[in-house]
Each structure stands twice: as C-alpha cells, then as structure tokens.
Amino acid sequence: MNRNKLFQKLYSVIMAVILLAQLLTPIAQIDANDQVSTNADTVKLIDAKQDDNQQGTLALKIHTKNTGSTTTQAKVKATSNEGLVLKNTDKETTLTDTNNKEVGQYTVKDNQLDVTVNAGVDSDAILKLTFQSSTSNTSGTLKFTLNSQSITSETLQTANSSASTSSSSSSSSAQTSSSSAALTSSASSKTSSVIKSSSSSSSQSAASSQATASSAAKESSTAANKTTKTLAAATTGNDLSKYLPDSSNGTIIDSAEIEFTDQNGKTVDSSAVTADTNIKLNYKWSILKELKDGYQLKAGDYFSFNLPAGIQYKPGTGKLGDYGTYTISSDGKVTFTFNQEVESHDSISGTFNYTSTISSSTTTGEQVITIPTKDGPHETQIVVNPTGGNDIAKAGKLTGETNSKNPTGITWDVTVNTNGKELDNATVTDPMPTSTNGDVPTTLKSTAVYPLTVDLKGNVTATGAPLTAGTDYTVDKNGKVTFIGKYAKTHQAFKIEYTSEIDASKLPDDGGSVNFTNIATLTNNGKDSTGKASVTANYGKLLNKTYDGQDNNGSQKYNWHIEYNYGEKKLPANTSLTDTLSAGQAFSGDPTLKYEDGTQVDASLYKVSYNSDKSKMTITFTNGLDKGVKIAYQSQVTDPIDKNQTISNSVSGGDKTADSGNQTVGQQGLTKSR
Known part of the structure; x- marks a missing residue:
C-alpha cells in the first residue's frame, strides 16, 4: 500500500515537470527569435x-x-x-x-x-x-x-598546386583529362599592380590501329617511372619546330578561339573590351608521331610559341594532360615539353587555355589579336575602350607674346574622341572668335590634324605625325574638318590644331586686357558635343608721356621720355608723332630711340625734324613700326628764370595725345605741381 502511494507521488512529480517544460519551451523560443532574425x-x-x-x-x-x-x-x-x-x-x-x-x-x-x-x-x-x-x-x-x-x-x-615563380598574387595550374579536350572556364581580374591570369590544358591520344595488349602493358610500366624519365629527357629533347611538315606553317596549333567576359562571367562584345575584361584564349593542338625527315616524337622534345601581344603575362607551369608539362615565361612564351607517353601513340592532341586581361601598357582603340595556326594567322578584331576621356575638349594658348604682353595670335587645340567611341563621318567646326567685347577679330591661319595615343584611362600619352589633308580629312576655309578615308569610320582619337592671328589694328590704343572665348563642336552620329576654352591677352598703350625730372648739372635742362606703340600695333610707313614744348622752352640735342628690350633703333629707320625755334619736334618712322619704342630727350628754358614759372610738354600721334601735366620750375630746380 505504501509502495503504491510512493509511485503515485513520483508519477505526479514527473508529470508536473513535463507540463512545466512544455510551458517554458515556447517562452525560450520566443526569446531566441527576439534576439536573432x-x-x-x-x-x-x-x-x-x-x-x-x-x-x-x-x-x-x-x-x-x-x-x-x-x-x-x-x-x-x-x-x-x-x-x-x-x-x-x-x-x-x-x-x-x-x-x-x-x-x-x-x-x-x-x-x-x-x-x-x-x-x-x-x-x-x-x-x-x-x-x-x-x-x-x-x-x-x-x-x-x-x-x-x-x-x-x-x-x-589549392595549397598543393604548382606555384608560379612570379611574385604576383596569382598562379598558373593545369587540369588533366583522359577524355576529349575540355575547356576549363576561369575568370580573372586585374589592378594596376597585380596581374591575374590562369591556364589549363587537356590532352587525348589517337592509338594506332595495330596497338596490342603488350603495348598497353608497356605504357603501364613506363607510366610508373614517368616523372623521373621526363626530367631526364627535358635536357636532351629536340625543338619540334625543325621537324614539323611544311604545311603546318611552323606550328602545332590547329585552331584558336577567344572569349571575352566581364568580372561576373557575362559575355562582352569584342568592340567593348576594357582593362577589366577577361580574355580567354582556347587553343587546340595536335602532333603526328612521324614528322619531317622521318623524325619520331620522343620524350624531352618540346615546342614553343608566344601568347598574343597586348595582354598580361603570368609566369607559371602545369601539366599537359598525360603527355608532359607546359611553362609560361614572363614574356609570354609558352613551352610544351613532352614525356615518354608520346612514344606510345601515332598522334597526340589536346587543348591549352589561358585567361588574362589587356596589358596595362596597351593603348586604346582598334587592335588585332593574332594567333598563328596551321591554317595561317587567326585574327580577332577588338576595340579597347578607355575608362575615361571626352567626346571633345579644348585649350587655347597665346602666341607671339613679348614679356607676357602683346600676343599676335592664338593656337587652339581641340582633342576629339579620347573616350574611344566610334566616329562615323564625324565633323569638327571651330569658327575663329572675336574678342568678347566684339572689337578685336581673329582670323584662321592654318589647320592641322594629328592622331593621338590614349591609355586605358583616357589620358593622351603621345601625338603622332600629322595626317594628310585630302586623304585623311578635308578642311574648308572656315576650319570645318571632316574625317574621310580610313578615318570615315573609326575609334581613333585626334588633335586638331588651329592657329589664328589677332587683328592688331583693332587693339585698344589705351591697352589693357582683351578676352577671347572659343567653342568647337563635334558632330557624330547625329549628336553635337562642344568644347570651350578662353584666353586673356594683355596689351600696352599706344602713346604715353612721362616727365623724368631736372638734369642736375645746373644748366636748367629737363628730362622727358615717350613710350610709343607699346601695344605693338603694325603702324604704316611714315607714321609720325609730334612733341610740343610750352613757351620758354626748346629741345636740347637729339632724342635717343630704343626698343622695349633696350636695343638701339637704327637711325636709318626714322627721321627727326624741328620747327624754327626748336619748340616742336616731329619723329617720322619711314618704314612703319611694329614694336614699342622709348624716346628719351631733353628740353631747356630759353631765358633765365628769376621766379617760379610753369612749363609743360605734350605729344601727339595720329588721333592720340599725351602730356605730362604742368610742371613748376624755379632757379633751384623743378617741382611737380599738385
């Protein structure tokens, strides 16, 4: 009886624990779900x-x-x-x-x-x-x-794969297969300092129709010592290129295909290749055992070929299926080295795949990837597109300046298509501008067109020889350039250089700054793109007069100078200027004429004349004048000075007049009035 009561109590406790656990479990689950989602x-x-x-x-x-x-x-x-x-x-x-x-x-x-x-x-x-x-x-x-x-x-x-001798972060490896050739897909990417590439190979054999079980046994036994024999034979083999049939064009490559993909493995059109595009080369190769002059393929023989130019090369090694190994050197040379397995077959064949990217030194635009094959060169046309650049851009440069003043012309450089787009019968127009105030026109002197070399980022790295007008482009009297011939449809980038002349006769006599703004327009595939540039030219005055003070030798002489044509206009022959002194003065001696750079003006280029009392001086430039001239001279009072008196001096040239203002002089010298 007591035993039954004991079991009943124990049973009640167990049931209570179970019920409690069932009640607490949802709470624990809810709490966990609240913490992690x-x-x-x-x-x-x-x-x-x-x-x-x-x-x-x-x-x-x-x-x-x-x-x-x-x-x-x-x-x-x-x-x-x-x-x-x-x-x-x-x-x-x-x-x-x-x-x-x-x-x-x-x-x-x-x-x-x-x-x-x-x-x-x-x-x-x-x-x-x-x-x-x-x-x-x-x-x-x-x-x-x-x-x-x-x-x-x-x-x-993988950790046990064969490592490249390069210090790059990537390495090359091989995939082998005893069945027919298989393409191994791989993706690669590149930065400015790290080259990513991969390679793989597979092979197959065509056994002789007379092969027997004993020959198969021989293959099995030789395979056991394959590694040792291959290493020994590598130093004793022959270059197979010497023994290939004439019809093979010196290669064992049967065919080659190229695939282009982006970093996500999606196909990229060959006209849209960039620095980040993966380029996968798929080679198929084959060799007959009996070659030229009865030569038979043997262990240690090798064949070398070069990967195409213009792509990144990654040194590495790998297996050539069952028939040997391959190596890739840093300059893109691939060498197949065959082992004793090739001696057991009448012919061997396989594939070799290499994935890389465009070389960082490759220029943009139209390129050709060429791979030699038995049927001749296999060529793939590609267009390498930069990641930067512009449809059109413009810059201006003043020419003919003297001491950063008085330019005579402007050279406008227009760069076109540095972003590598296709130009289709494109034209560039660039009318020569008038100054922004509308006073000073410029005229076109010459037009030249140059091909540009552009890097993968859209930067110009070189300028080629000028193209030929009439063959590569046409240009009209207004400077409109139309690309023709082989450049009628192209991805080429160009620089168009326009030289222009500033109309000096329209420059302001009072000098100062003159601004020019020029806009060029590229028309391509029905779309207009513009490039704009501005330059500011600074000019000196036509006429300026300055009083330089009294000569201190006690002779009552006074120093003056004239700055004439400091804007460097082209003044006509017999241009003259006249300097007039106020009453009581006369010119003393002849003037000295020097150009702005300090060199003396040849006396044969000008004439000096005076009126009867030498109060008026006229200087005539017989051949005209296109430079600035500084004219220095002296005046002297004609009567003794008993008290202060006022003197002045003015000069005129054409319709311009300049004076130095009134000056007060006395027995002790000269002071400037306020």
Missing part, C-alpha cells in the same frame, strides 16, 4: 579572390547592413564544378570590417557559411576562408549563392 538582405555578396599571400585560401568580400536593434543571420552556400570545397571551421570566427572593427561572426560547415551580423552595422567585411579539392584538380572556381545573389570567384589554386 534571418534576413538575406543583411549581406550583399561583392567578390571572391585568392588570398595574395597563400594558396588554398580566399577572401570573400561582403557588405553587411543591419539597421535593427538585434543581430541578423544569412546563409551563403558555396558550390564548385571542379570539386573545390570549403574547410569547416571548428568554432565561430569573428567577422571584422575593413577597419578591423568587429561586425559579427561566421561559421563554415558542409560548404555553407552561417553569417551573423551585429546590430547597427553598415560596412564592408572580409571572410577569410580555406578550401581544398575533393578531386585531383588543383584549381577551379567557387560559386557563392545567397537567395537571388550569386558571384563566382576568380580561378583559385
């Missing part, structure tokens, strides 16, 4: 790249954004067609942003990343991940997926 928008996938310092590791860049008050989670899946897998993490890893500030945590398990983002976060972050190959492949790509988001890494190298 799942939101795929919290994480944005950006890119995935090989770690610069170590093979078998990669950096997955994401953007984290959590404006809520609790942490959020996102689950990112990783897949690979080449058998690459992420290594699981033993514990939660701290997630830091680019400033090394903690923004969350992440774990890796079974190729899935569980990312937790802290509250109040909005920044980029890097996940350091390690990976390995679950197959014999030593390279491949990883695709990361988060709901509708998807990015694919560049070609990755």
